[in-house]
Amino acid sequence: MSQFDFAEAFEQARTAPDVTDRASGLEEADRIGGVALVQARLQGNGRPDCLDCGEDILPARRQAVKNAVRCKECQDDHDKWEVRRHG
Structure with missing residues (x-):
């Protein structure tokens, strides 16, 4: 694609x-x-900015999670939403 x-x-x-x-x-x-x-x-390619809020993904997070597409806060929110969604 x-x-x-x-x-x-x-x-x-x-x-x-x-x-x-x-x-x-x-x-x-x-x-x-x-x-x-x-x-x-x-x-292993992430994004320079958060998929949800648009803020830059901090270098420490990008180094720790090479394929990060969300900042830590938005990823935490997304994970909580997924748990509620899938029970």
């Missing part, structure tokens, strides 16, 4: 003739974006 695939899917969704086609296109763009995120995490 490439950034081009995501952009193409999003553009198709944006210009789709009806609501169903737009929804399908947005779902595809979301899937492509999710796959890219998983691939980056599996390769």
Whole structure:
């Protein structure tokens, strides 16, 4: 998957003739974006900024968790949400 695939899917969704086609296109763009995120995490690549709050991920966290995509606080919140969601 490439950034081009995501952009193409999003553009198709944006210009789709009806609501169903737009929804399908947005779902595809979301899937492509999710796959890219998983691939980056599996390769050990994180993000420089938090996926949730947008703040920079501190260097100490990036060093400790190479594939971090959230700052410590947002990751803690996300983990708590996942526990509640999955019981």
